[in-house]
Amino acid sequence: MIYTITFNPSLDYVVKVKEFNTGIVNRTYKEQLFLGGKGINVSVILTKLGINNKAFGFVAGFTGDEIRNKLNDLGCKADFIKLKNGLSRINVKLKSKEESEINAKGPEIKEEDIKELYKKLDDIKDGDILVMAGSIPSTLPQTIYEDIIKYLGNKKIKFIVDATKELLLNVLKYKPFLIKPNKCELEEMLNVKINSQDEIIKYGKKLQEMGAKNVLISMAGEGAILLDENGGVIKHKAPKGEVKNSVGAGDSMVAGFIAGFIQENNYDYALKLGIAAGSASAFSEDLATKEKIDEIFFQK
Template structure:
């Protein structure tokens, strides 16, 4: 089974306002409500690739009900722990300039976290994949991430991690199966320029030295690079297309990669599907549909360079 964890989901309220004037009354010309959160994005792509999965995390209030309904409508199995308070609502204001206001989210208590932890403790096996994606929630800290990682180690499940640089580096100690920094995040982690493929390989190896098994680095318009546990290096190009919204592209890449790797154990084909999935979402208004992923996959060229 594939599981995704989103500690701090959100409803993204996307508002269109022509010539927004701060301090005045503005009227929207349209709005859209999207179930947001990196783990939820992963669940949606997995489902569109035909992979059964369960989305977990913490939800509360009317906005939590909205996300639960969207997850069910997508065809994903939900198992969210209910918390006091209201799941955050993020405002994405589209006007002459784009403005974002992200909510903080409700408090997750120790009891809430233990409820989720016990759920996994009772179910995880060495055939499972656990995606922990996104940042923490109020009430949680790095220990929550480490606890999930250690449990995956104990049960033999594959732990896939995508979070901010501080949590990412902290969790290397639990030997995540796959991490996905982008090249900018690599530069931030090591406080060094990361401009070339050689630079990426150098610093990805340093992450492996700290515990990561496989490192997938997204490079925007320059494609992606994968450094495997055995030192193999694969690169991919990106297909042609117009970037509409890059939000969710990295999550889609992770989902596409693991959906293929669990079945084939083929790194090149997994990178190809991951790149196609990430690009398809970048070229879409929301999370990509399967038809576009399959179309773009034909344009992806993967090379083993080492």
């Protein structure tokens, strides 16, 4: 079984304005409402690929109810903790000549809510996969990723972590099964400037030396590189296409990789399916459909 955790899910309200101007009334010509949150995105793509999974997280208010409704409509299994106060986030994505975003803070998560999450984590068994992805709300301890890994440390669980800076660096000592930095995140974590794929490999191996078993480094339109736990370096290019929305592409890559690994127990296959899923979402206005993922996968 695969589990995902999204600590601060959202509804992403995308509005398109031909020419945005401050200080006056602007009228949209297109509006869309999408689910937001890295763990949720992973769960949605896994579900579309026919991989059984369950999404954990925190929701609040009528916006939290809508998040659960949308996941239910997509056929996703979700077991969220309903907070007593506040609202799940609505993030505004304004697309005009330039793109601007207003990301909300999110509801307060209290100690009793965290304890409720740990009760749910007790259901995770040996051999399961736990995906922890995304940022941490300010009301949670910044050690929450580490705390969860330590809490489940007596079980044989594959941990997958997709986070930035210290959130990721601090879990490496626990030997996560997979981490997925992109090139920019790799530069930020190690305080370096990367100018070539050879350097990407060099610094990716440093993360392996620090504990990560498999390091998947996404490079946007250039594809991805996987440094696997057997010492292998696997590269695949991304297909060509019109990028319509990069949000969720990295999460889709993680989901595709997981699905491929479960299906074939083969890292090359997993990377190919990961790139296909990531590219399919990038070429779509929302997260990719299975048909779009298959189309890209089988043309590679």
